[in-house]
Amino acid sequence: MSHAAGPQPPRQLHLNINILHSGFVPSAWRVAEADPHAFIDVAHYVRVAQIAEAAKFDAVFLADNASIADQIGFRPITALEPTVLLASIAAATSHIGVIGTASTSYNEPYNIARRFATLDHVSAGRAGWNVVTTADLGSARNFGREAVPDHTERYARAAEFTEVVKALWDSWEDDAFIGDKINGHFVDADKIHPIAHHGKYFDVQGPLNLPRSPQGHPVLVQAGASPDGRDLAARHAEAVFSASQSFDESLAYGRELKARAAAYGRNAVKVLAGLTTIIGATESEALRRRDELVDLIPWSYSLTRLAGTLGIPADRLKLDEKLPDNLTLPGGGNGNHTFFHATIAQARRHGFTVRELIRSLAGGGGHRVIVGTPEQIADDIEHWFKAGAADGFNLMPDVLPGGLQDFADGVVPLLQQRGIFRTEYEGRTLREHLGLARPDNARVWQKSA
Secondary structure, eight states, X not given: OOOOOOOOOOOOOEEXXXXXXXXXXXXXXXXTTOOGGGGGOHHHHHHHHHHHHHTTOSEEEEOOOSSOOSOTTTSOOOOSOHHHHHHHHHHTOSSSEEEEEEESSSSOHHHXXXXXXXXXXXXXXXXXXXXXXXXXXXXXXXXXOSSOOOHHHHHHHHHHHHHHHHHHHTSBOTTOEEEEXXXXXXXXXXGBOOOOEEOSSOEEOXXXXXXOBTTBSOEEXXXXXXXXXXXXXXXXXXXXXXXXXXXXXXXXXXXXXXXXXXXXXXOOOEEEEEEEEEEOSSHHHHHHHHHHHHHTSOHHHHHHHHHHXXXXXXXXXXXXXXOOSSOOOHHHHTSOHHHHHHHHHHXXXXXXXXXXXXXXXXXXXXXXXXXXXXXXXXXXXXXXXXXXXXXXXXXXXXXXXXXXHXXXXXXXHHHHHTTSSOSSXXXXXXXXXXXXXXXXXXXXXXXXX
């Protein structure tokens, strides 16, 4: 049955906080107020989440690695397992969403379906799963492989993996649980279905061992920029984390992704651009803050990190020369497409030397950095949002929690005054924050078709 569309509410800006341990800038752990133990301290993550919730953010987001993927001699790494940490955050908050990363390369669909359904239950409907494949050799070796699986193979596995997880989430009908104490009727077993999946990569009988979660499906998030990654996002993702360095890139990326999704009959994909903020009372103060942070980073660290992003030996990079010509995707296309392209674009657009490129990236790895006053940052966010270059932002402040507090105190009130960001939560689930519908149960569709 079709319904006449009523007036549509105005678009709502979405903001997530990406809790990168001490902050986005590699030297963040060295500032006076930072605690070097923060990367393994649940209280640190809870404090950041509570600041974000007070500012009415949509969600907190946690990345993940299955190996030591950075130069741990200098800086903290992503160490704590995301879903365990997010369960602790959920217990200390009431509204903010909790999105965690889990790789399809080194997990099994049943475990991931169960883990995120559990997180959705314990958070009362605030969970999201960031679907990733894993491309680093260290992770491969930690799971008994001597080589990284081929890029196309990784994404083919990821596509089947995601289909199986969604089927498991639908293996209980919404009204399967009864809990009738008087008549002793606990569950309607006829409304719990095996999925009997037999595919190229997985054989999973099902059903899942817990009822359908409050959101039906935890929100599905994806971040791939390669054609395979974009196709996975178009088929399944409800929010996509992008790494565009310029307005035009982001606008083109969002249009292309949403056209792909429309081709699959889907029209509800939010593009959330990665954004690092370095805030000062004046622009010169913000620039000074950036330079002080970058100057705390050894140049050897930054060169090694940049070389890793580009897939070349560090000795090919000269600080006061431009990037080498004819750079090709790492590993013959088997590396990280997203940050490779974003970094190259930033360097070529501005004609940066390697030293200038590293400074413009605040010593980081490919995400866009804005250095300025709260007004300048609010202006930039408003421009991108209103012109359709992004539906929101995955925020990565320079230092945590201080950089987030600066954003909450200085930028959020300006966005609220301009009418593009909420002043109060209108719902309780992550889907409600993002304006996404609760998915119907595909098993019911099949039965009634």
